[in-house]
Amino acid sequence: MTNATAAPLTSRPGAPRVPTGLLAAAPLTAIGVANALPSDGGPRVCPFAILTGIACPLCGLTRGTATLAEGDIAGAAALHPMVFVVVAVALVWWSAALGARLGWWSAPDPGRVTSALARWGIPLFALVWVVRLATGTLPSV
Numbered sequence: 001m002t003n004a005t006a007a008p009l010t011s012r013p014g015a016p017r018v019p020t021g022l023l024a025a026a027p028l029t030a031i032g033v034a035n036a037l038p039s040d041g042g043p044r045v046c047p048f049a050i051l052t053g054i055a056c057p058l059c060g061l062t063r064g065t066a067t068l069a070e071g072d073i074a075g076a077a078a079l080h081p082m083v084f085v086v087v088a089v090a091l092v093w094w095s096a097a098l099g100a101r102l103g104w105w106s107a108p109d110p111g112r113v114t115s116a117l118a119r120w121g122i123p124l125f126a127l128v129w130v131v132r133l134a135t136g137t138l139p140s141v
Helices: 020-036 047-052 061-069 072-081 081-099 108-134
Strands: none
Touching: 020 072, 020 081, 061 072, 061 081, 072 081
16 A cells, blocks of 8 residues: 655645635635725725826726625626626636645646736726726726
């Protein structure tokens, strides 16, 4: 009988490992933090918005996530329509990491994930920003 050991769940040797319990609790923690954030105000910390007076392509995502965590789908969409995509990608990414940690499948290659997010995410956010700028639906800054 041989002593089998689990294969590492990271594609980078020496990369830090997050404890499975902490990884499993991440979405609940994110929901709790988002629910505690003020969704209808609070300080604006975006340097682009402070310097130009115009919301940047990412402005409204934090407030949108907090509003979504409160269950207000229409309010979240009004703050930033991409909030649903960001939350979905975060959940898929989390599921992939947890599934890999539990040995259900192999870990995704971080380089490929980052490349795909950059290839699709940046142009999509830019397009949504231009449309919102043209239609006057950017959040207040």
